[in-house]
Amino acid sequence: MxxxxxxxxxxxxxxxxxxxxxxxxxxxxxxxxxxxxxxxxxxxxxxxxxxxxxxxxxxxxxxAVVRHAADDLIAQTAPPTSGDAFERLHASMAAYLAYVEQNLAGYLSLVRGSAGGSEAMREIYDEARAALTDRVFDDEHDGFRVPDTPLARLVVRGWAAMAEDAVLSWVLDPTGVSREQLLDMLTAALPSLVATVPEQ
Amino acid sequence: MxxxxxxxxxxxxxxxxxxxxxxxxxxxxxxxxxxxxxxxxxxxxxxxxxxxxxxxxxxxxxxAVVRHAADDLIAQTAPPTSGDAFERLHASMAAYLAYVEQNLAGYLSLVRGSAGGSEAMREIYDEARAALTDRVFDDEHDGFRVPDTPLARLVVRGWAAMAEDAVLSWVLDPTGVSREQLLDMLTAALPSLVATVPEQ
Known part of the structure; x- marks a missing residue:
């Protein structure tokens, strides 16, 4: 107990x-x-x-509990301050994966919107996601040069949606994909998506 | 009426x-x-x-209504049979965007899981998404060479989650991003993500 x-x-x-x-x-x-x-x-x-x-x-x-859980998520996935951009993003994704594994049932209920479907819950969820993606535009913390344009914001948000979907799918059924493959794929995905966005 | x-x-x-x-x-x-x-x-x-x-x-x-709506979505976004892979995917994404615009409220309620959050609804939704992403592995219809591995499946599923998020975000607030920019980005994203996946 x-x-x-x-x-x-x-x-x-x-x-x-x-x-x-x-x-x-x-x-x-x-x-x-x-x-x-x-x-x-x-x-x-x-x-x-x-x-x-x-x-x-x-x-x-x-x-209050969900807000606390979101704060935990943001804190636990803070990228390390040392290492190159890829290493730091990789470490952040590994922490995110570990968080989802440790908080699976609650996280799943939030992501799938079955948490009562309330507006307040939706807002906390959106805020947490925004806090996670805002990091990418913060050069000091991340290191990829992502132009801060409306299109790049859509791309980074979309990448976060992709990461969320892939991590949950993998945690629910990891058949045929190693943890390292998943993390490498998610880490490589961001710069590869950002490269398709024009600088201006 | x-x-x-x-x-x-x-x-x-x-x-x-x-x-x-x-x-x-x-x-x-x-x-x-x-x-x-x-x-x-x-x-x-x-x-x-x-x-x-x-x-x-x-x-x-x-x-029954949601299943009918999902069938409409799958039919309306069927890629054209002519054109190169990029053109066909682009046309399919344009049709998807038009579908979301035309069915916004209902689609939003489904995606956000506030549609009663029932298991049956979730299943229809997952089936529709699977039908949409399965196309990508069908060479005849799409034309990108996507290796059918568990990792590539995660990537394509993740790309679909990204497309869903980006299209909904854009429809709700298109500020600063043109329809063409959005469609080009979503179309370029798939081959660029797939390129990060090892062939085997």
Whole structure:
């Protein structure tokens, strides 16, 4: 049981963060819809009343957990600061793949929009994707020279959609493709797509 | 009013097809969830009872309409038989873009999984996507030499996810990107991605 010790003296913010961490861990094996305040209360060993105090209602609770999961994703996939552009992108993709593997059920429910299909969920999801793709336009962090034009934005967004689809497909059925092949393909795909975009 | 004339002598199959055509047309401006048997009855000028006779229940009705819409998509985007590989793929992408524009609300609700999020809907959607990408492996119809390996399948699937994302993004906000630029980019993306995949 991944319980949260109730005796530890924590600030309300620390306690809230601890509960969100637990909520995200619970998403590794269940969809967002299957995550209930009752379940979190049981796993954390605290009262439902206290959880409602922290999170308000079920929709707000789901939103907070998913936002926390998105922040984790963005943090964990931050490219390393050393290495050439290919190495850094490769490391970031490997971290992304590991994240999807560790958070499969919850991630799948989000991507497939079955997480209640709420507007708020959609927004968090879109924001997280935008944060991930914005990195590509940040020379210091990534190193590919991607012209920041509306067409290049479409390409990079599209590449992210491709990566999401390929990673999920592979995690669900890796037959015939090694982890290294998948990561190499996704890493090579970005510069190869960007090369088709005119500089101006 | 896009009514279905009730006096025409049609076979039950023809009538059913006519009603499905109307259902698909109604999806151009509403999500799958917003499509009701009541609405179809009103637009078709026939009784709800008759519609229940044709389609059983709401879920089966939605499934039949979405399957019909997917068949339309596959038929309308069939690549022409003449022209080189680039021209044929370009024409197919142009037809896909036109389809999304004409069926925006319903298509969006399907892609975003907010169409009730049912397993049946997901399956129809996955089947349609598979039918679209399978074409790429069919030399006679497309002409790019794509090795039929598990990795190439992931790449082509990923390209389709990219196309879907880019087309929807562009239709929702075309600022700064012309229709021709979008179509050229999507057409160039496939061979450029496939080139990164080893032959074996």
């Amino acid at each position: 991944a319980g949260v010790t109730t005796r530890t003296r924590l600030s309300p913010d620390q306690r809230r963060t601890q509960l969100l961490d637990l909520g995200v861990r619970l998403l590794s094996t269940r969809s967002v819809d299957e995550l209930s305040i009752d379940l979190l209360a049981e796993e954390a060993g605290i009262s439902r009343g206290l959880l409602y105090h922290y999170f308000g209602n079920k929709a707000a609770f789901h939103e | 896009a009514g279905v004339t009730t006096r025409t002598r049609l076979s039950p199959d023809q009538r059913r097809t006519q009603l499905l055509d109307l259902g698909v047309r109604l999806l151009s401006t509403r999500s799958v969830d917003e499509l009701s048997i009541d609405l179809l009855a009103e637009e078709a000028g026939i009784s709800r009872g008759l519609l229940y006779h044709y389609f059983g229940n709401k879920a089966a009705f939605h499934e």
